[in-house]
Amino acid sequence: MLIKAKGIKKYYKKVRAVDGIDLEVRQGEILGLLGPNGAGKSTAISVLSSLIKPDEGDVFFKGESILKNPAAIRKAMGIVPQDVALYPDLSAAENLKFFGKLYGLRGEMLKTRIQEVLELLGLNGRAKDAVKNYSGGMKRRVNIGAALLHHPEVLIMDEPTVGIDPQSRSHILGTVKDLNKKGMTIIYTSHYMEEAEHLCHRIYVMDHGKIIASGTKEELKSLMAGDDLVLFRTDRVDEGFLKALRGNLKVKDVSQTDGNIILTVQKESDILSDIFEAASASRVKLKSLEVKTPTLEDVFLYLTGRGLRD
Ligand SMILES: Nc1ncnc2c1ncn2[C@@H]1O[C@H](COP(=O)(O)OP(=O)(O)O)[C@@H](O)[C@H]1O
Ligand SMILES: [Mg+2]
Structure with a gap:
């Protein structure tokens, strides 16, 4: 098992954002975390990726506790947050350069990766324009690119298609499938049922901080x-x-x-x-x-x- 979460709880005062969940992520799968707004999806993946500490429970990455060793999972993961975080006055290429450096990439390696990522996301034509002039969908693609620069083993995407045009949406869904075919494990959160149905090998359904059902789409049906x-x-x-x-x-x-x-x-x-x-x-x-x-x-x-x- 690549990732195993056991008994995760995260409360904000009285809000039980995550209320005791167990979940597993298998090598090479697209795992869907599906639920309505406020279900606890973003909190759950923040715990999975060691961005926030759970009140209870632990996550094991390749068998090792991420509370004891957060560095291992942080290096292996790329995270596409729900909110777009980019420098509006910089171009796509410059934004990617900034994020690449954060991940420790330098020189020729960084240049090559920026080119590859721009290509993968269909951004080459506009790579030199300031991001503030991009559509929501294009900004989102740059955000995805930032998470891919360091060749992560696992990509976590938090509702990457909310509020964007249909063309960017299908481009993103296609990219997710391609990345997965090349071996990347993907955790995909959404409140769009049809996306999970289209993409995911297995789905966990969350509501009110709990997992209320799980399985393949056939099992859920x-x-x-x-x-x-x-x-x-x-x-x-x-x-x-x-x-x-x-x-x-x-x-x-x-x-x-x-x-x-x-x-x-x-x-x-x-x-x-x-x-x-x-x-x-x-x-x-x-x-x-x-x-x-x-x-x-x-x-x-x-x-x-x-x-x-x-
Ligand atoms: N930092 C926070 N402080 C207080 N409450 C929070 C915080 N983050 C999330 N919550 C609450 O926890 C619940 C789950 O939120 P979230 O994980 O963002 O759900 P989802 O991503 O499924 O929409 C919601 O009721 C939300 O308001
Ligand atoms: Mg969320």
Whole structure:
């Protein structure tokens, strides 16, 4: 096992940012850490990379405690933080030079690496422009470049596609896949389900500081294999109607998102007549109704009780 985190806790006063998590990172995988905003993802990876000390627990990098020996993991890791940290008046090449020096690169070696990284991230054409004139997506790519200069064994990316244009986004996702194919281990945090589905070999789902599910996407999907989802809209919100649904023995879960009511029911439970009866008893009008097989996104909604984009 490349990295093993055991019993990690990190509290900020009363906020349980990370509340007792265990996780493993395997050599050569893309590991997804997925969860809504505030789930504890950034805090968890800050502990993993020894940027902050946990209140409890430890992380083992190649079997060795990072509390005892933080230098080993720091050297092996490249970290792309959630917030872009660049010098706006410097060009991409100059920014990379600054970060390269921080990592101890010098001279020809540094020059070569800057060229390679600019190429990899598709920034060559604008390498000499001041970063302040870049789009959000281009800034983000420079940030990723900074984390790659020293050829890290493990790359940690914290929500690298938030708030950027679709073109930069697909460029970044493609880069992640390429780096991984060449052998780099990647830890990728996101609140976009479809990114994790596209990229990750394994996924940990976090919420409220805890890991609430883990596995391959197939394993996660199988959590709802026996279920159907019934989605419908009503003309108004009626507590009596919702209560009747929650009390129905065929209904495993009731949630609401984007004005839809979503019932999780056992497959082929012939729930529809119950819904019509409850609606008519509460004088609620059904506006639309759809029965569907759960997607991975639905599994997350079911697990976290809220949409990942809340
Ligand atoms: N430095 C800090 N001081 C106080 N509270 C914090 C700090 N960092 C994070 N938190 C809180 O811890 C929780 C988890 O935050 P974070 O790890 O940033 O989650 P995520 O990255 O999943 O959005 C949130 O409630 C956040 O407000
Ligand atoms: Mg975060």
